[in-house]
Amino acid sequence: RGSGTMSDILIENVTMDAPEQWPIWIGPAQQSSPGASKSGVSSFDDLLVPICNANPCSLCWPVASSWVPDVATCNGVENGVFRNITLRDITINNPVYSPGVLLGDPRPGHGMQNVVFDGVRVRYTCDALPPWSETFSQL
Numbered sequence: 753r754g755s756g757t758m759s760d761i762l763i764e765n766v767t768m769d770a771p772e773q774w775p776i777w778i779g780p781a782q783q784s785s786p787g788a789s790k791s792g793v794s795s796f797d798d799l800l801v802p803i804c805n806a807n808p809c810s811l812c813w814p815v816a817s818s819w820v821p822d823v824a825t826c827n828g829v830e831n832g833v834f835r836n837i838t839l840r841d842i843t844i845n846n847p848v849y850s851p852g853v854l855l856g857d858p859r860p861g862h863g864m865q866n867v868v869f870d871g872v873r874v875r876y877t878c879d880a881l882p883p884w885s886e887t888f889s890q891l
Contacts, residue, residue, distance in 0.1 A: 755831035764840040768847070775844045776852030778837065778867065780809040780829045809855075828857045835865040842872045 768775045804812035809826035816824040834856055844851050851874045856863030 755829060757833040757835060758837070759833070759835040761837045762840065763838070763842070766841070767843045768845065770846045770848070771844065772848050774849050774851070774853045775847050776839065776842070776854075776872075778834055778864070779853060779855030780826065780832070782809045782811045782813065782826070783807065826855060828855050828863070830857055831862055832857050833862055833865060834867060837866070838868040838870060839872050840868075840870040842869075844872075844874045846876055847874065 804810045804816060804820050804823045806813065806823065806825045806827065808829055810816075810824045812820065812824035813826040814824070854864060854867070
């Protein structure tokens, strides 16, 4: 929690078959913060609130964002930096969701710096349309 830097990371020679979550995630960790309760939710939503509270990124985001929009959020880490990260020779076969999420502070000098995708491939072997059009704006 709070600002920080992740830097000089190399991930290579990885194959993922039918990942059920986002295969590539560069951004704040999804976690539950039950003590950060929000008010004004319905009784159905009360079931989700304890596990969906974000600090800074909800376990329920973005899937439950429409059910509990004030709770299931994902905020980039303010002043957080992701620098010199290389993903090399990565194969993702038939992901359930879009191939990845990149979420950082958009202000100059922060966020994503020198993040390289070298030989990252996404393959679909079925007739289903790949979920490439998902866009989530939170910061």
